[in-house]
Amino acid sequence: MCVCTVHWHKDAFMQGCFRLFIMYRICMCLYVAINCIASQEVEEPISYTCTDGYTFDPVLQICKDVNECALMPDACKGGMKCINHFGGYLCLPQNAKIYVSNGDEDSPSPTPVPAPRPPQNRRVILNQGRTIQCAMGFTLDEQNYCRDIDECATEMHTCSSDQVCHNTRGSYTCQCPPGYQKHGDQCVDRDECLQAHYCMHRCINTEGSYHCECNTGHKLASNNHSCIDVNECEGGNPCQHQCFNVIGSFICQCDQGYELASDSRSCQDIDECSFSNYMCQYQCVNNPGGYSCSCPEGYQLQGSRLCQDINECDRGHTCRDDERCQNYHGGFRCYPRNSCQEPYVRTAENRCVCPSVTSACQGLPTTIVYKYMSILSEHTVPADIFQIQATNIYHNTHNSFQIKVGNEDGEFFLRRSSNLSAMLVVTKPLSGPREQVVDLEMITHNSVINYRSSSLLRLTIIVGPYTF
Incomplete structure (x- = not known):
């Protein structure tokens, strides 16, 4: 720029002297101005080049930092936070804190980088036709200004098909699309x-x-x-019975009486009867989710597992009027109310007497008494099961006891307790169901009057079919 400065002096004495000097300065300024205008016509507008990450501010005549974080929304991947930096940017975690310092806490922020001066060998030449020639990457517009060429829009670039062209002032760059990185001249997946x-x-x-x-x-x-x-138990229950959510999985549990199957989801019944033979006294019946005990005919369930004999003679039976009902473990039997056979006559219930005046009674027991009893199968031995007792007491008499009939296998023993009684003992286990008739004879002796008589107790032993 050409600047002309004229100084006016107030001293009137000097006004005349300086008039010629002023005219001289005016002419010189006009001459210089004409030369400046001619110089501007032939020179190309000066272009400035900033380093990467900066752009030229024509107003402030400085290189200002480029905010890549604002220009490129996808500058950082994987949720990283974009932090603009002088001449570039940083990708840091979201919770990162940035402190910019040169070592001093109160150090001022860096000042903008001044634009470099154009090189002396700038590409501005003046040909003989006084036209302006722009530098490479620029083109002259209608107002004789050098404008940047958008090589990306005009396809005046050498970027490959897998690269993205980005226009810059006076040039362009080839960048890989988001998610890719350069490997030589190619873009490969990052x-x-x-x-x-x-x-x-x-x-x-x-x-x-x-x-x-x-x-x-x-x-x-x-x-x-x-x-x-994921709470697998919500919505569709994956378990057959109960579902309990845990972190990353779930567990299934079954109701009482069931256990988890091999798939750890479905439930299968537990056969409690297979655990032990003592679950029930007679028979264990497995049920879904549990079990129950059953008893054989003639028994009823007592509690949950024991079997108790049913006394059919008290509840109702099929015996005739001339028969008596005899209950035993697991059932009942009907016996004649009058078991006496000639020459015996019935004198009381279950008692038969043979009159001594008749010749038919000679050598026979004077009385026969019928008794009935029931015992369990496989009864523990030895065991006292029945006592025979004399009813008539005479002075100077001696009583003896013996098993007359029914002990062919030696299963019983008659132990004399006193002169008046004896105890029948089982010596071997008896298996039922079974009916065993045992005749127990008591012989009475009187040496004073030379008297001898016998009486018979016919004991019917009914062995039940079970051990209970």
């Missing part, structure tokens, strides 16, 4: 899983990107990288 990512469980790399997956029993949260537990 494996985000090998770099920083926010997948809580597993990172799955894909072409140009990645996604997160969760372990079994979890699902992706709304942020697409955290994993939250």
Whole structure:
């Protein structure tokens, strides 16, 4: 720029002297101005080149930092936070805190970088036709200004098909699309899983990107990288009976009387009867989810497992009127009310007497008494089961006892307790059902009057079919 300065002096004495000087200065300024205008016509507008990460501010005539975080929304991947920096940018975690300092706490922020001066060998030449020639990457517009050429829009670039062209002032750059990185002249997939990512469980790399997956029993949260537990028990119950949710899985439990099957979900019945033979006294019946005890005919269940004999003679039976009902363990039997046979006559219930005046009674027992009893099968031995007792007491008499009939296998023993009684003892286990008739004879002697008589007790022993 040409600047002309004229100084006016107030001294009137000097006004005349300086008039010629003023005219001289005016002419010189006009001459210089004409030369400046001619110089501007032939020179090309000066272009400035800033380093990467900066752009030229034509107003402030400085290189200002480029905010890549604002220009490129996808500058950082994997949820990283973009932090603008002088001449570039940083990708840091979301919770990172940035402190910019040169070592002093109160140090001022860096000042903008001044624009470099154009090189001396700038590409501005003046040809003989006084036209302006722009530098490479620029083109002259209608106002004779050098404007930047958008090589990306005009396809005046050498970027390959897998690269993205980005126009710059006076040039252009070839960049890979998001999720890719340069490998030589080619763009290859960037494996985000090998770099920083926010997948809580597993990172799955894909072409140009990645996604997160969760372990079994979890699902992706709304942020697409955290994993939250899945409550499998909600909605459709995967268990046959009871479902309990745990972190990352669930467990199934069965109701009482059931156990988990091999699939750990369904329930199968427990056969309690297979555990022990003592679950029930007679028979164990397995039921879904439990068991029950049953008793044989002639018995009823007492409590939950024991069997008790039913006394049919008290509850109702099929014996005739001339018969008597005799209950035993597991059933009943009908016996004649009058068991006396000639020459015996019935003198009382179950008692028969043979009159001594008749010749038919000679050598026969004077009386026969009928008794009935029931014992368990396989009864523990030895065991006292029946006592025979004399009813008539005479002075100077002696009583003896013996098993007359019914002990062919030696299963009984008659133990004399006193002169008036004896005890029948079982010496071998008896298996039922069985009916055993044993004749117990008592012989009475009187040496003073030379008297001898005998009486018979006919004992019917009914052995039940079971041990209970």
